[in-house]
Amino acid sequence: MNFDFSDDQRMLRDQARRFLEENAKPREILEGDQPFDRGLWKKIAELGWMGAAISEEDGGIGLTHIDLCVIAEELGRSLAPVPFASSIYLGREAIAIAGSPDQKQAHLAGLCDGSKIGCLATAEGNGPLMPKNIRAEVSGGKLSGTKTPVADGDIADLAVVAARSGSDIGLFLVDLTGPGVARQPIETIDPTRSHATLTFDGAPAEQLGTLADGWRNLEATLDHAAIMLAFEQIGGAQKALEDAKDYALNRYAFGRPIASFQAIKHKLADVYMKTELARSNAYYGAWALATGAAELPVAAAAARVAGSKAFIFAAEENIQTHGGMGFTWEFDCHMYLRRAKHLALIIGGERKWKDRLVSQLEQRNAA
Amino acid sequence: MDFSDTPEEAEYRAHVRAWLDQNAERREPGKTFQLKYGQDGLVPLAKDWQAKKYAGGFAGITMPKEYGGQGGNQMQQVIYNQEEANYVTPRGAFEIGLGMCIPTMLTYATEEQKQRFAPPALRGEEIWCQLFSEPVAGSDVAGSKTRAVRDGDDWIINGQKIWTSGAHFCDWGIIVLRTDTSVPKHKGMSFFFLDMKSPGVEIRRIKQISGTSNFNEVFFADVRVSDSQRLGGVGEGWRVALTTLMNERLAVGQTPAPDFEEIFSLARDVELETGPAIQDASVREKLADWYVEMKGLELTQYRTITALSRGETPGPESSITKIISANKRQDIANFAMDLMDQGGVSMDERQTMAGMFQEAMLSSPSGRIAGGTDEILRNIIAERVLGLPQDIRVDKDVPFDQLPTGR
Incomplete structure (x- = not known):
């Protein structure tokens, strides 16, 4: 039994935390006019993080998905304003899962060294991701339709797009800098992560994997991303808890720190409990991802549900603990709330993932 | 990260499993031992099972061999617990004695006392209970009032303990007593063990909501114990009590059913308006x-186990276990009965899983109180894990006999 990170992974975590404490400045993106922090993106590329969990022959730096999860926790903690999730957990992962050797050869190296940014385009407005809600269509190698919102769709070079082809749903690679692509940045709940509406009008689209495997490959990509996003969520939840604690220790009311009142103590104990449940589920996901265990879909959905709940709860109660200052623009509390809800929605909401979790458990039970 | 056993652990697990297969029945969802803790008739069966475990080499796995234990490590204990959880075996009679009382004895008792008391407890011949709570000292255990007054080589006990699990069938007990009322509460306590059949001990069973009676009131009228039965110094009883409670938290426990498996199984069986309950989005x-x-x-x-197997002290994460599992059990029981709808009121033997959910609905409130209330556990997490300030203690520096007591 060794259900913990290795010494090397702990070192990586400490190094990542120090680096991001110094370099991640989400407020500059929140208040500025840039869609993401290009300088930070470049530095992260230099650290090699984007190549983690891809073999050297495919353009990565080796390491495992567990290492990538360690990095994800720190990115979540620091609210890093970069397209890491879109490019690495989603775009890169989809190509690694579904791509042919040639496609991997063509695209992974650029995503792993940060010279290219990827994204995954699935949503077409409100409603859950399901075949019925996908109207974008590829015919004769040309994609037409609208995807919105697409995280980092405004800045990505490359999109993996879920689209209809005949009666199947397939994954397609689209060069977003090429012809037939119009992109319009959109306002979202979390301006530290940019989003766009992508309109395709006969854009050249290259099939990724077989059509028959399209939906399965999409679900596998989302499972992988769910686990890494769960680490971002526990990183964010943990930081929101620490901020709430620090504020409560220093804020005095009725002649004593508010942290000495049980109403605050018990609330923060509840945040701690939810965060630890999410952490344990996320660790299990990391293990399943790194070993390719049959448990992966169940572990991914559980990590996703627990992570979404924990971060939103921590972000909300952090504001509550801060009282009036908590809902000001100046205090950082709202940035955690924004990111928490953003992360809880980007690959499908809590309701959707709970349903998927139970479906997976039913399947496992039937087997 | 990996979940696999080391070769030694795998070998031990196989050994445990083979033994359990021969000596117990495997557990299906919804299945529990024929008698629950608190029901009459359980104790002889629990004693037989403990004796079997002892003969099989699974009693006191982490305890030293010279006191009847196996001299094994925490990992072996964890493996045994994990495996036994998959079988229906009598639960409840020995956990407190072997998990809390005997470890306290092994820390504080004399060599002769350890030799005398540990082996019979491990063989299932003697059962131990723990006498801490009092009518006026529940969450505030250090507020215990039951007195012990020195009389030559003896102490004379007067007062009352309550919520003593298993006192009515126990042979021995550990007890924390007030030996000095002129000093603040934590400083005036001493710790003893005693024969539960001592003259002057009167035990009254408490009938609980669920109809079972595993808790007791224990009254002391001039009960005499020898000073040689004192564990730790005079006035150091609180420190000894903390050792006992620490063992309580280390005990890697398991949640009593019903848990997820049971409600998952029920949801597949119950028909709602639109089909099986499991197809309903709210379910x-x-x-x-x-x-x-x-x-x-x-x-x-x-x-936690990872830390143990590395020889490290487990982190604080295990402190969340009881509070979450006790609340989950109550929620599951209530929701299961709601799925059964009108039929949910029935708890006769023909009810689904022999009325397990109904029984849990009635017994689960105790899980949120016994062994540390939800509220005390939240305090513990806030103070010891998150480092938030202790509650303001108005009684901290006040001599015990000057504390206001209310009604």
Whole structure:
């Protein structure tokens, strides 16, 4: 039994935390006019993080998905304003899962060294991701339709797009800098992560994997991303808890720190409990991802549900603990709330993932 | 990260499993031992089972061989607990004695006392209980009032303990007593062990909501114990009590059914307006929440075990276990009965899983109180894990006999 990170992974975590404490400045993106922090993106590329969990022959730096999860926790903690999730957990992962050797050869190296940014385009407005809600269509190698919102769709070079082809749903690679692509940045709940509406009008689209495997490959990509996003969520939840604690220790009311009142103590104990449940589920996901265990879909959905709940709860109660200052623009509390809800929605909401979790458990039970 | 056993652990697990297969029945969802803790008739069966475990080499796995234990490590104990959880075996009679009382004895008793008391407890011949709570000292255990007054080589006990699990069938007990009322509360306590059949000990069973009676009131009228039965110094009883409670938290426990498996199984069986309950979106949401909690606690335990197997002190994460599992059990019981709808009121033997959910609805409130209330556990997490300030203690520096006591 060794259900913990290795010494090397702990070192990586400490190094990542120090680096991001110094370099991640989400407020500059929140208040500025840039869609993401290009300088930070470049530095992260230099650290090699984007190549983690891809073999050297495919353009990565080796390491495992567990290492990538360690990095994800720190990115979540620091609210890093970069397209890491879109490019690495989603775009890169989809190509690694579904791509042919040639496609991997063509695209992974650029995503792993940060010279290219990827994204995954699935949503077409409100409603859950399901075949019925996908109207974008590829015919004769040309994609037409609208995807919105697409995280980092405004800045990505490359999109993996879920689209209809005949009666199947397939994954397609689209060069977003090429012809037939119009992109319009959109306002979202979390301006530290940019989003766009992508309109395709006969854009050249290259099939990724077989059509028959399209939906399965999409679900596998989302499972992988769910686990890494769960680490971002526990990183964010943990930081929101620490901020709430620090504020409560220093804020005095009725002649004593508010942290000495049980109403605050018990609330923060509840945040701690939810965060630890999410952490344990996320660790299990990391293990399943790194070993390719049959448990992966169940572990991914559980990590996703627990992570979404924990971060939103921590972000909300952090504001509550801060009282009036908590809902000001100046205090950082709202940035955690924004990111928490953003992360809880980007690959499908809590309701959707709970349903998927139970479906997976039913399947496992039937087997 | 990996979940696999080391070769030694795998060998031990196989050995445990083979022995359990020969000596016990495997557990199906919804199945529990024929008698519950608190029901008459359980104790002889529990004693037989403990004796079997002793003969099989699974009693006191981490305790030293010279006191009847196996001299094994914490990992072996964890493996045994994990495996036994898959079988229906009598539960409840020995946990407190072997998990809390005997470890306290092994820390504080004399060599002769350890030789005398540990082996019979491990063989299932003697059962121990723990006498801490009092009518006026529940969450505030250090507020205990039951007095012990020195009389030559003896102490004379007067007062009352309550919520003593198993006192009515126990042979021996450990007890924390007030030996000095002129000093603040934590400083005036001493710790003893005593024969539960001593003259002057009167035990009255408490009938609980569920109809079972595993708790007792224990009255002391001039009960005499020898000073040689004192564990730790005079006035150091609180420190000894903390050792005992520490052992309580280290005990890697298991949640009593019903848990996720049972409600998942029920949801597949019950027909609602639109088909099996499991197809209902509101049911699925709840199932997902409970799965995440159940799995999260199991995995949190693995984090604790990892620390143990590395020889490290486990982190604070295990402190979340009881509060979450007790609340989950209450929620599951209530929701299961709601799914059964009008039929849910029935708890006769023909009810689904022989009325397990109904029994849990009635017994689960105790899980949120016994062994540390939800509120005290939240305080513990806030103070010891998060480092928030202790509650303001108005009684801290006041001599015990000057504390206001209310009604």
